[in-house]
Every structure is written in C-alpha cells, then in structure tokens.
Amino acid sequence: MQISLSKRFSYSVALTAFIAVAATAYASGPRVRTVLMRDDCDPATFNAAVGPGTCVGDGDTTFSDFLDEVFSEGSADEWSFKPRKTKVEHGVNARNRGGEFHTFTPVEHFGGGFVEVLNLGAVPLNECALRTPGGVLARDPQGNLIPAQPALDSLVPPDGKSETTSLRKGVHKFQCCIHPWMHTTIEVK
Ligand SMILES: [Cu+2]
Missing domain, CATH: 1.20.5 (Single alpha-helices involved in coiled-coils or other helix-helix interfaces)
Structure with a gap:
C-alpha cells in the first residue's frame, strides 16, 4: 500500500x-487523582466511647491514645489524606481506606469541622457546620454542632469511594469536616 x-x-x-x-x-x-483517606481506629474502644458503628476494620490506635495525640500534637498522624498536595489535569475523587467515616469536602480555606472537641479552638467552617440565618452556629439539644449540607453530601463510608469532582483551573482545597487536619490541596494547571 x-x-x-x-x-x-x-x-x-x-x-x-x-x-x-x-x-x-x-x-x-494525571487526569483524575484518587485521594486516599486513612485512619487507624481501634473498633472496640472507639465504638465504646463514641457509639456502635463508629469504627469498623482492624486499626489499633485506641480512642484514648487518639485523643491524647490530638490534644498534644494538634492532629493524629495516622488520620490523613494522601497525598496532601498534588496536581491533576481534570478532577479528583476520594477512597476511604480507614475504619471511620470521613468527609471529602471542598472548602475555601482549611478550618474547623463539626466535631467541636477535635477543632482545638479553630472556628468551624460554613462548609462543615450549620449556622442560623443570623450566622450563629446551630446546635442540637445536647449542644453538639450540626453538620452542614456540603459535609453531609461529601461523607465517604469505610471502604467507600466518592464521585469524581471535575475541577476548574486553579487551586482547590478539600478537607475532612470530622478530622480537620485531614486535608489536601489540588492544583489544576
Ligand atoms: Cu476524617
């Protein structure tokens, strides 16, 4: 020919x-990057302290060791998003490899989540915690913060995977509204 x-x-x-x-x-x-959500919760102690079903899997950090680390270091090392910083061409999703629920919530900047004890004084973000029309943090009858819709919409259960979010050019931030030190910065060129 x-x-x-x-x-x-x-x-x-x-x-x-x-x-x-x-x-x-x-x-x-890459076109789409999968961010891994990790933790190391010990089911027996987490479920006893927080409630049944809080933790599944086979992590071995007890609830009291977890809190000790958060209060002394400001975060717990084994609770993380990987990578913490990356570049992509088109979009991102998240896969939960841990034993607890996490959220993969798009935020304007990093800040406090809806679990007050883990915020260490940081102000809860609008994306994470519900506010009244007057801007006051909403609370349930027990005094707990109430998750905001973007946090609820971005919950990822253990072993679950989020939908892929398409991103425009620029820098995008995602964080967990439960464990506020779990976050990642994604750059789209
Ligand atoms: Cu989390």
Missing part, C-alpha cells in the same frame, strides 16, 4: 501534536 506524501505529512503533524498534548498532560499530573 502506498501512502501519499501529503498523508504522511499530515500523519506526522498529528502524531507530533498528540505527543505534545500527552507530554503536557503528563507534566500537569
């Missing part, structure tokens, strides 16, 4: 263009 010179030329132009696009995509990260 003979390929005309002009066809060969257009083929090579197309190939060059394809390689350039592929190289750009590679340089700006």
Whole structure:
C-alpha cells in the first residue's frame, strides 16, 4: 500500500501534536487523582466511647491514645489524606481506606469541622457546620454542632469511594469536616 506524501505529512503533524498534548498532560499530573483517606481506629474502644458503628476494620490506635495525640500534637498522624498536595489535569475523587467515616469536602480555606472537641479552638467552617440565618452556629439539644449540607453530601463510608469532582483551573482545597487536619490541596494547571 502506498501512502501519499501529503498523508504522511499530515500523519506526522498529528502524531507530533498528540505527543505534545500527552507530554503536557503528563507534566500537569494525571487526569483524575484518587485521594486516599486513612485512619487507624481501634473498633472496640472507639465504638465504646463514641457509639456502635463508629469504627469498623482492624486499626489499633485506641480512642484514648487518639485523643491524647490530638490534644498534644494538634492532629493524629495516622488520620490523613494522601497525598496532601498534588496536581491533576481534570478532577479528583476520594477512597476511604480507614475504619471511620470521613468527609471529602471542598472548602475555601482549611478550618474547623463539626466535631467541636477535635477543632482545638479553630472556628468551624460554613462548609462543615450549620449556622442560623443570623450566622450563629446551630446546635442540637445536647449542644453538639450540626453538620452542614456540603459535609453531609461529601461523607465517604469505610471502604467507600466518592464521585469524581471535575475541577476548574486553579487551586482547590478539600478537607475532612470530622478530622480537620485531614486535608489536601489540588492544583489544576
Ligand atoms: Cu476524617
């Protein structure tokens, strides 16, 4: 089979263009990145302290060790989003590899979640905790903060995966509204 010179030329132009696009995509990260949500909750002590079903799986940090670490360090190391910072081309989703629920909530900036004891004084974000129309934090009859809709919409159960969120160019932040130190910064070039 003979390929005309002009066809060969257009083929090579197309190939060059394809390689350039592929190289750009590679340089700006994968199309979609999956952020892993991790924790190390010990089911027996977490479920006894917080309530049945709080923790499933086989983590081995007890609830009191977890709280000790949070109060002394400001965070618990094994509760994290991985990676904490990344570049993508198009979008992001999250997979929960831990034993607790986490949220993958888009936020304007990082801040407090809806579990007050874990905020260590940080002000709860509007994306995480419900406020009255007057701007006051809403509370249930026991005095607990009430999760805001964006937090509820972005809950990921243990072993679960979130839908992929398409992102525009720029810098995007996602955090857990339960454990506020769990967060990631995603850049779309
Ligand atoms: Cu969390």
